[in-house]
Amino acid sequence: MTRDLYRARLDDGSDVEVAVDHRDYRAWLHATSHGMPLAWAREERLVEAAWLAWSAGRRAGVLAEDWEAFDARCVQVELVQAAQPVDPTGPATSAG
Numbered sequence: 755m756t757r758d759l760y761r762a763r764l765d766d767g768s769d770v771e772v773a774v775d776h777r778d779y780r781a782w783l784h785a786t787s788h789g790m791p792l793a794w795a796r797e798e799r800l801v802e803a804a805w806l807a808w809s810a811g812r813r814a815g816v817l818a819e820d821w822e823a824f825d826a827r828c829v830q831v832e833l834v835q836a837a838q839p840v841d842p843t844g845p846a847t848s849a850g
Contacts, residue, residue: 756837760807763830770817771834772810781809803831 757775764770782805808824811817817824 758806758836759834760803760810761832761834762804762807762811762824762828763832764827765829766827770807770811772807772814772816774806774810777813778806778809782806800831803833804828807831 757773760772760774762770762772782802785805804825805821808817808821808828811824819827
């Protein structure tokens, strides 16, 4: 199992770092296949990154707001580190 680390910058200047894994990608595919509005192809990747960060943050308990509230506050999302291997049988650890 792998995970991608994302950082979301919110409009108050705070950053939220989250680990996106396959659960979040599957949730994205489920949401978009059921009519999540994605009108612009170029912006789709930006929406996807923000949505994945929101999903991972909700799952991890660091974000409580719904997608619409998060989307309104999120001014930037960046991939910090891609495809980090994770032991699916053990707890996630953080450096530092």
